[in-house]
Amino acid sequence: MARNNKIICCSRSRVVPKKTIYLACEGGDCGTEATYIKQLCKKYNCTIVWFYKKSDTDPLSLAQYAIEFSKKQETYGKSELWIVFDNDKPAKVHQAYTKVQAFNHSVQGLKKKYMPVNIAFNAPSIETFGLLCCGITKISTSAKTNQSKLRAPTMPGYSHEKTPHEGPYFDFATMENGYNNAMKQAKQWAISFCEEPEYTATVFAGIYKLTESIKG
Numbered sequence: 183m184a185r186n187n188k189i190i191c192c193s194r195s196r197v198v199p200k201k202t203i204y205l206a207c208e209g210g211d212c213g214t215e216a217t218y219i220k221q222l223c224k225k226y227n228c229t230i231v232w233f234y235k236k237s238d239t240d241p242l243s244l245a246q247y248a249i250e251f252s253k254k255q256e257t258y259g260k261s262e263l264w265i266v267f268d269n270d271k272p273a274k275v276h277q278a279y280t281k282v283q284a285f286n287h288s289v290q291g292l293k294k295k296y297m298p299v300n301i302a303f304n305a306p307s308i309e310t311f312g313l314l315c316c317g318i319t320k321i322s323t324s325a326k327t328n329q330s331k332l333r334a335p336t337m338p339g340y341s342h343e344k345t346p347h348e349g350p351y352f353d354f355a356t357m358e359n360g361y362n363n364a365m366k367q368a369k370q371w372a373i374s375f376c377e378e379p380e381y382t383a384t385v386f387a388g389i390y391k392l393t394e395s396i397k398g
Contacts, residue, residue, distance in 0.1 A: 201260040202229045203396065204251065204297065206244050208267035210237030214342060215266045215308045215389070217351040222396045225354075233263075241267040241278035248299045249285045255297065263297040264392050268325070269305045275381045279303075300395075303381055303388040311387040312337060312352050314367050315360030321385045361397075365390050 203223060207215040211232050223230050233251040234244065244265040252263055265282075269275050282299045289296040304310055307325040309332055314321075316336050322328050329342045339353035357364075368390035375383055 200227055200229050201262070201396070201398070202231060203392075204231045204233050204255070204261065204263040206232065206234035206239075206247060206265050208237070208239060208241060208244060208270075210239075211235040213237060214351065215302075215304075218308065218354070218357065218389075219266070219392065219396070221352075221354045221357075222393060226396050226398060228396050240271050240274045241265075242274040242281065245278035245281045245299065249281065252285070252289075252297045252299060261297060262300060262395060264300045264302060266302040266304075266308075266389065266392065268303070268307045269381065269384075272381075275303065276379075279379060279381050300391065301388065302392040303386060305381075305383050305386040308387075308389055309342070310385060311364055311368065311389045311393075312340065312357065314364035314387055315357045317360060317363060319367055323384045361393075365394065 203219070205216075205219065207213055207219070209215050220230065222228070233255075234247045239247075244267060248263055248265050255263075265278075267275065267278070279301065282301060286298040289298070306323055307328065309325060309328040310321050312332050313319075313328055313336075316332070318331065318336070322331070332340045332342075334340070337353045337356050339351070339356075341351055364387070368387040371383065371386055372380065372388075372390075375386075380386055380388060
């Protein structure tokens with residue numbers, strides 16, 4: 183396990199551990215979120231371990247799966263546990279946050295080390311972050327409207343609909359080029375919600391937290 187979780191850094195002649203992202207997305211392991219995260223991890227040398235791959239789930243179920251996984255999983259090196267979802271089911275989003283916050287609080291200071299559960303919440307969907315990467319800050323509260331805004335020529339190559347031959351995906355080069363501006367806006371939104379739970383936002387790009395972690 184340890185050997186598979188390390189790479190050789192030739193320039194410094196030492197072993198550098200990879201970061202491992204334990205992950206589950208509301209859209210499964212082939213949805214828009216998953217495809218983008220796979221691209222990020224490939225470029226920035228992170229390993230993804232899917233603890234739940236199916237798309238037939240909801241935020242509360244993801245929270246429960248993540249907590250149970252954390253209780254059973256030993257941590258190795260630089261590892262983080264993440265769940266990714268949007269606000270299609272507001273009541274279950276609220277319940278998911280409550281459950282995760284209670285778990286993270288309960289394991290603080292324990293002798294056995296549990297991975298805390300991190301949440302990347304997007305409203306109305308992950309396309310919010312895609313639009314920010316394209317310099318568009320007027321985001322609709324409708325996911326379908328935002329998907330339409332992202333289609334060519336805004337983001338060449340973007341596709342949301344799954345086909346028999348390929349899944350949904352972002353134009354990764356465009357996402358990378360617009361990353362700095364997108365992060366600035368996403369963080370401003372997060373700061374503005376400092377006194378209110380972020381899951382109450384109608385427009386939010388919480389995927390920035392996971393993106394920042396992967397990019398290091």
